[in-house]
Amino acid sequence: MAAKKVMADKHAQASVPDKLQQAGGLKPGAARAVHEASGIAEADVYGVGSFFHLLAEPGVKVRVCTGLSCLLKGSAELLKQAEAAGLPVRACSCLAACDRAPAVLRDRSVLPDVTTEDLARAKGDWTKLASAAGKGPDWRGAIGPAKDDPERLAMNLAGAPDFSCAAFAKAKNLGAEKVIAEIEASGLQGRGGAGFPAAFKWKSVRGQKEATRYVVLNADEGEPGTFKDREVLLRRPDKVVEGLAIAALTIGAHEVYCYLRGEFDGPWRALEGAVAEAGKKNLFPGISFHLHAGQGAYICGEETALLEALEGKRGMPRLRPPYPTEFGLWGKPTLIHNVETISCVPAIVAKGGGWFKALGKSEPGTKLYCVSGHVKQPGVYELPLGSTLDDLAAAAGGYAGTLKAFSPGGASSGFLPASERTRPLAYKALAEVGSMLGSAGVVVLNDTVNVAWAAREQLVFFENESCGQCAPCRIGTRFQRVSVDHHFDRAKAGASGDDLKLVAEVAWEMNEGSICGLGQAASLPLTSALKYFPKDFEAKGARP
Amino acid sequence: MIQQAHIMLNSKPAACRDGETVLQVAQREGVFIPTLCHDPRLKPAGACRTCLVEVEGQRRLLPACATPAAAGMVVKTDNDRVKRHVKGLLALYLADHPKDRASETGAPDQLLDLAERFGAPTDWPAMPNVRAARPGDANPYVHFQPEKCIACARCTRYCAEVESVHAITLANRGSLTTIFTADGRGLMDTTCELCGGCIDTCPTGAMTEKKPFLTKAKPERQLEKVRTTCNYCGVGCQMDLNVDHSANEGRGKVVKVTSPPPGTTTNDGNLCVKGRFAYDFLEHRDRLTMPLVRGDDGKFHETTWEAALQAAARGLLKIKTEHGSDALGFISSSRCTMEENYLVQKLSRSIFKTNNVHQCAAT
Ligand SMILES: Cc1cc2nc3c(=O)[nH]c(=O)nc-3n(C[C@H](O)[C@H](O)[C@H](O)COP(=O)(O)O)c2cc1C
Ligand code: SF4
Ligand code: FES
Ligand code: FES
Numbered sequence: 001m002a003a004k005k006v007m008a009d010k011h012a013q014a015s016v017p018d019k020l021q022q023a024g025g026l027k028p029g030a031a032r033a034v035h036e037a038s039g040i041a042e043a044d045v046y047g048v049g050s051f052f053h054l055l056a057e058p059g060v061k062v063r064v065c066t067g068l069s070c071l072l073k074g075s076a077e078l079l080k081q082a083e084a085a086g087l088p089v090r091a092c093s094c095l096a097a098c099d100r101a102p103a104v105l106r107d108r109s110v111l112p113d114v115t116t117e118d119l120a121r122a123k124g125d126w127t128k129l130a131s132a133a134g135k136g137p138d139w140r141g142a143i144g145p146a147k148d149d150p151e152r153l154a155m156n157l158a159g160a161p162d163f164s165c166a167a168f169a170k171a172k173n174l175g176a177e178k179v180i181a182e183i184e185a186s187g188l189q190g191r192g193g194a195g196f197p198a199a200f201k202w203k204s205v206r207g208q209k210e211a212t213r214y215v216v217l218n219a220d221e222g223e224p225g226t227f228k229d230r231e232v233l234l235r236r237p238d239k240v241v242e243g244l245a246i247a248a249l250t251i252g253a254h255e256v257y258c259y260l261r262g263e264f265d266g267p268w269r270a271l272e273g274a275v276a277e278a279g280k281k282n283l284f285p286g287i288s289f290h291l292h293a294g295q296g297a298y299i300c301g302e303e304t305a306l307l308e309a310l311e312g313k314r315g316m317p318r319l320r321p322p323y324p325t326e327f328g329l330w331g332k333p334t335l336i337h338n339v340e341t342i343s344c345v346p347a348i349v350a351k352g353g354g355w356f357k358a359l360g361k362s363e364p365g366t367k368l369y370c371v372s373g374h375v376k377q378p379g380v381y382e383l384p385l386g387s388t389l390d391d392l393a394a395a396a397g398g399y400a401g402t403l404k405a406f407s408p409g410g411a412s413s414g415f416l417p418a419s420e421r422t423r424p425l426a427y428k429a430l431a432e433v434g435s436m437l438g439s440a441g442v443v444v445l446n447d448t449v450n451v452a453w454a455a456r457e458q459l460v461f462f463e464n465e466s467c468g469q470c471a472p473c474r475i476g477t478r479f480q481r482v483s484v485d486h487h488f489d490r491a492k493a494g495a496s497g498d499d500l501k502l503v504a505e506v507a508w509e510m511n512e513g514s515i516c517g518l519g520q521a522a523s524l525p526l527t528s529a530l531k532y533f534p535k536d537f538e539a540k541g542a543r544p
Numbered sequence: 545m546i547q548q549a550h551i552m553l554n555s556k557p558a559a560c561r562d563g564e565t566v567l568q569v570a571q572r573e574g575v576f577i578p579t580l581c582h583d584p585r586l587k588p589a590g591a592c593r594t595c596l597v598e599v600e601g602q603r604r605l606l607p608a609c610a611t612p613a614a615a616g617m618v619v620k621t622d623n624d625r626v627k628r629h630v631k632g633l634l635a636l637y638l639a640d641h642p643k644d645r646a647s648e649t650g651a652p653d654q655l656l657d658l659a660e661r662f663g664a665p666t667d668w669p670a671m672p673n674v675r676a677a678r679p680g681d682a683n684p685y686v687h688f689q690p691e692k693c694i695a696c697a698r699c700t701r702y703c704a705e706v707e708s709v710h711a712i713t714l715a716n717r718g719s720l721t722t723i724f725t726a727d728g729r730g731l732m733d734t735t736c737e738l739c740g741g742c743i744d745t746c747p748t749g750a751m752t753e754k755k756p757f758l759t760k761a762k763p764e765r766q767l768e769k770v771r772t773t774c775n776y777c778g779v780g781c782q783m784d785l786n787v788d789h790s791a792n793e794g795r796g797k798v799v800k801v802t803s804p805p806p807g808t809t810t811n812d813g814n815l816c817v818k819g820r821f822a823y824d825f826l827e828h829r830d831r832l833t834m835p836l837v838r839g840d841d842g843k844f845h846e847t848t849w850e851a852a853l854q855a856a857a858r859g860l861l862k863i864k865t866e867h868g869s870d871a872l873g874f875i876s877s878s879r880c881t882m883e884e885n886y887l888v889q890k891l892s893r894s895i896f897k898t899n900n901v902h903q904c905a906a907t
Contacts, residue, residue: 031726043734044704046726047713056716297717314714319590319610468695468714468721469591475636475671478719482671502668509632512605512625513593 010330012038014312017295020049025058040312051314051467052295053092054108054262060090061126063105064114067094067224068411068457069372069443075102081116085124093298093461094224094411095263098372098443099141099379104129109265112139138266140234141227142379144395153382154347154356154366155340157231161238161274165283167346171246174349176206179250183345185353187364191228192218192301192338193412193438193517195427201335204325205251208333215248216310216329216336217258219267220294220301223410224461225441228368229339231380233260233267236343237274243342245284246349251335254286259306261294268293298465302516303336305467316469317516338439340368362386362424367440369425374400374446386424392442393421401446405533409438411458412521414528415451435528436521451529452536456484458525466518473519476510480526487537500537503527549615554622560613567595567608570621577621578630578658580747581696582609585806585813586705592696593633594658597621605629627662634664640671640719641748642691650752651743651764651802655694675722676715681730685738685821687757688723692750695721699742699751706814711736723751740820744803744813753800753821761799762788771804774819778881781819782809798826860896869898878905 015038023030026049035042049055064070064079082089082104097103100112106129111118113133122129131139148159171179184199205213217240221229233240244256260268268291275289292310294300300309304318307329328334344365348356357364367385369392372378376397383391389406393399403418408425413436416423423429427437445454459481468474480503487499507523514520530537550557551569558573565588570577581592588610596605600618605626608619620626637655643666645656659666675690697714700723704710711734715724725734732738742751755761767786774781784802791797801820806813825831835852836844847855863871874892876885885903892901 028727035726041704041710041735042726043710043713043724046724047700047715050715050724051717053717319607464718466718468716468718469589469697470593471591471637471694472593472633474695474719474721475640478671479636479639479668482669486669499669505632506636509629509636512629513596513633515590515593 009039010311012040012312014310016040016045016048016312017052017055017309018293020045020055021293021295025055026050027058030058048312048314052262052297054294054296057090060088061107062087062089062129063092063095064089065093065095065097065101065103065105066091066457067098067101067461068407068454069094069098069225069378070102071457072373072445072449073101078102078104078114078116078119081119085119085122087119087122087124087126087129089126092296093465094222094226096221096227096230096261097141098225098227098441099370100134100139101372101378104131105263106130108262109137110263112141138234138269141231142377143231143235144377144379144381150347152359152366154344154359155232155236155239155368155382156347157235157368157380157382159236161236163238163274163277163281163283165242165245167349168242168245168249168284171249171349176250176252179246179349180206182348182353186344186348186356187353187360188341188344188348188356189363189365189427190338191340191344191367191439192303193223193410193436195437198337198341201325201337202247202251204323205333205335208326210333211252213251213253213333213335214329215244215251215253215256216303216306216324216334217244217256217339217342218301218303218306218336219258219260219264219271219339220298220306221261221264221339221439222298222301222465223412223439223441224458225372225407225410225443226370226439227372228370228380228440230264230267232339232343232368233264234270237270239343239346240271240339241274241278241284241289243337243345244289245278245287246345247335247337247342248284248287251333253335254288256287256289257310257329258289258291259294259300259310260291261301262296263294297467298461299467299516299518302518305516306336307334314467316467317518319515360385362426362429367425369440369442371396371442371444373406373442373444374403374449375444376400386426386429388424389421389442389444392425393444399444399446401448403444404447404449405445405451405454407441407443407445407454407458407525409436410441411461411525412436412517413438414521414524415445415455415532416528417532435524450536450539451533452484452488452539455525455529456481456488459484459522462518462522466522467516470513470515470519472510472513473515473522476506476514476519477522479506480510480523484526491538500530503530551613551615551617551619553619560615564613565609566597566599566606566611566613566617566619569613570608570619575621577608578662579609580654580658580694581698583698583702583745583806585745586698586701589697589701592694594630596626596629598623598626630658630662631664634659634662635666635668637694638664638666638670639668640673641694643670647692648749648763648765649757649760651746651749653692653749654747674719676720676724676728677722678725678728678730681732683731683736683738683754685740685754685817686731686736686743687752687754689750689752690722692748693723694748694750695723696747698745698747699723702741702745703736707737707739707741709735709737709739712742738817738821739815740817741814744815744820756800764800764802767799769802774815775879776816776818776822777879778884779811780881781811781815783811783815783819785823798823864896869896870900872896872898873900874898874902876901876903878903 031046095103104114111131188198189195300315305315309315361384381395463477578594590607590610595608598620673691769784834846876888
């Protein structure tokens with residue numbers, strides 16, 4: 001009896017974000033209605049709703065991305081135009097469409113390449129807003145290599161979806177130990193940001209005493225400059241589902257939870273389709289898939305915040321240890337992987353760990369690099385891990401203008417100067433210069449960009465997206481942004497001051513004191529810009 | 545079997561018991577670790593980050609309040625790294641908090657205390673408050689000052705974990721994080737029972753007693769605490785009357801009631817709405833301060849306890865003699881303790897020989 005009640009409570013709590021979404025967001029009375037339907041305390045429902053911006057602002061129907069790549073393509077002007085047109089509009093963080101910038105969210109659909117003409121055509125009616133270049137809801141981005149090449153590409157985005165499930169069948173024959181041995185031999189590192197060896201997590205979950213385990217897919221892709229998981233879900237959902245099934249089989253899980261960011265309408269349909277296909281053919285007996293929509297919060301890409309959000313709570317990261325491998329979803333051992341990581345698994349199982357490892361340059365495997373900003377053909381390019389910025393730019397049609405700086409792995413990786421263009425874009429090589437490969441969301445800036453300005457925009461992102469539970473991050477992100485603003489205000493007025501004198505100490509404290517990677521890394525755009533581009537801070541009221 | 549497990553705490557061995565946290569060991573050893581979000585009644589949140597310590601073999605500093613003390617652990621609470629962290633952290637807090645002691649209108653502000661104790665810089669540029677309040681909350685007892693809130697969530701966790709009331713919640717995100725109710729309603733329109741535990745647990749005085757706040761009473765530091773037992777019910781909660789001796793032309797005044805620190809009395813720092821807030825009767829002109837007996841003139845007259853009890857005994861005995869035992873009935877008050885209730889039934893059954901005895905809470 002008691003056990004049953006706990007189950008009921010757990011599912012009631014988990015249903016809160018969905019129920020709030022069905023109620024049209026956190027309108028007055030919505031928390032009460034969801035409380036009555038779920039039994040979860042009204043204030044707690046409100047606390048959850050107010051955390052997620054897609055729920056917290058029910059009146060906002062249009063969101064213009066003010067991520068760096070979109071700003072470079074004029075999204076600030078788009079936002080002004082939308083406001084002037086009387087649209088219910090707000091700015092928002094990166095929409096994982098940086099290759100098709102500027103991106104705009106209409107309700108829950110991302111519109112790519114939005115122009116001022118598109119906005120004008122809507123005539124102030126948000127329901128009429130559409131992207132002429134986007135060509136409907138199932139738009140995709142550019143990829144490379146554009147040719148099917150399963151022998152040299154682990155992801156092989158150009159390949160046709162394949163539901164033969166040969167890898168799953170092979171994994172079944174091999175048995176868990178041998179599958180993990182192949183993963184270990186492949187040297188596969190987590191592609192979500194941390195680069196943690198995948199095999200280590202598989203072994204850890206498999207070795208837990210607790211028999212109930214879960215597999216969780218992290219498809220919350222929100223790191224500014226990153227949009228590879230979107231393309232994987234759109235083009236190779238077969239690999240995602242098969243990878244998840246192999247993981248579940250290997251670690252002894254029967255339930256797979258997929259957490260997709262709420263703005264991923266196209267990727268959601270693609271994954272849902274693949275899951276349905278697998279279900280229809282009963283490809284993975286005994287394994288069930290659950291799709292769960294995010295509600296707008298970058299921090300829920302952090303794995304423990306994601307678990308909280310899956311449980312229907314405010315997405316505040318947990319303390320570690322214990323790690324999710326031991327204490328994960330509903331306290332059970334949980335294997336969490338990024339979309340790209342898990343999608344590498346079928347090829348590794350099919351062709352062997354050694355094959356995968358040999359694909360890489362400085363580190364194992366091929367890697368999906370996202371590139372946006374000042375290159376001719378922004379998109380997702382699968383290259384050997386350890387390729388350089390020059391390699392990537394070459395794949396992307398070359399630089400647009402003269403390279404000045406780049407961000408190698410999302411906002412959290414800070415900025416590097418052009419002189420690092422031949423450094424391998426890989427976990428170790430970038431850590432050596434105090435940066436990181438992160439999610440491999442590469443943003444290229446040419447010499448028209450003031451890097452101090454770019455850093456300031458990244459600070460705004462972190463300030464907006466901090467979950468707010470720990471002071472170093474909650475206060476520090478704001479403090480750093482305010483310091484830069486004061487500095488520029490003063491510079492504009494022709495005065496000088498020492499507004500930036502505390503930046504280094506605050507950055508140190510944010511790194512030491514913050515609970516999770518957001519606060520720990522949030523100063524990097526600023527400190528790296530100060531380090532490599534001090535002159536850009538002298539410019540008066542710098543703008544691109 | 546007794547296990548003598550130890551950790552090394554600042555290079556000295558310190559015994560640790562199963563299930564203890566590093567903070568608990570340090571507190572027993574008299575090693576001060578600053579805390580803000582910690583309350584022994586609550587599950588550790590590890591959120592305020594003031595208690596971070598260095599643990600050998602761990603790359604990151606760990607929260608002492610949430611880290612189990614494992615045998616052999618080597619912990620440093622006072623090396624340069626930890627000290628630098630505490631100073632930097634407190635300086636950041638201060639940049640987002642009133643720094644002036646004049647802002648300390650109610651309970652002592654532990655953030656200011658810690659900043660002083662650790663010599664945290666106070667000159668980091670201040671940022672204006674961005675946390676929302678709940679305007680128009682007409683409840684009579686609890687007042688929230690968002691500018692003083694450090695989002696440690698002790699109040700919301702107390703409300704959920706200790707009281708199971710869930711009236712308040714952390715709301716919004718990032719620097720906008722604040723303490724809120726559903727739809728921002730007044731506490732009277734929520735599940736709130738006005739126990740005031742949120743005030744008790746708040747480390748900065750952001751949650752504060754409304755009446756002393758509105759009447760600009762002296763801050764708690766300037767009041768004398770007088771320990772007493774709540775007489776509203778039989779539980780016997782300990783409470784502290786906070787007395788301003790100079791008020792009322794020197795006659796003194798109870799400015800507010802606070803609960804003794806958790807872990808020191810049986811009520812563990814908890815009080816209910818009556819104990820914490822219903823103390824106005826202390827100064828009410830109708831309050832009986834002497835026993836009264838009705839005289840032949842039909843009016844009440846002040847008298848001694850001795851005389852009053854005798855008058856009562858005479859009356860009871862008279863009824864018994866004239867009308868028999870069962871003409872009497874005894875009802876005791878729910879304010880009575882178990883022992884007092886026992887004595888009332890004893891009085892009823894063996895002295896007055898009647899089973900007509902009841903207790904008002906027994907319904
Ligand atoms: C602030 C923050 C945001 C993150 N966002 C994402 C994300 O959007 N997608 C993702 O896969 N991992 C993200 N991560 C990394 C996850 O915490 C975690 O490392 C990852 O899901 C593990 O999977 P992997 O081993 O396959 O990379 C984020 C981490 C942090 C600290
Ligand atoms: S570092 Fe920032 S995002 Fe992470 S837990 Fe702390 S406040 Fe939340
Ligand atoms: S979609 Fe706008 S910056 Fe990524
Ligand atoms: S007291 Fe330990 S983190 Fe707040």
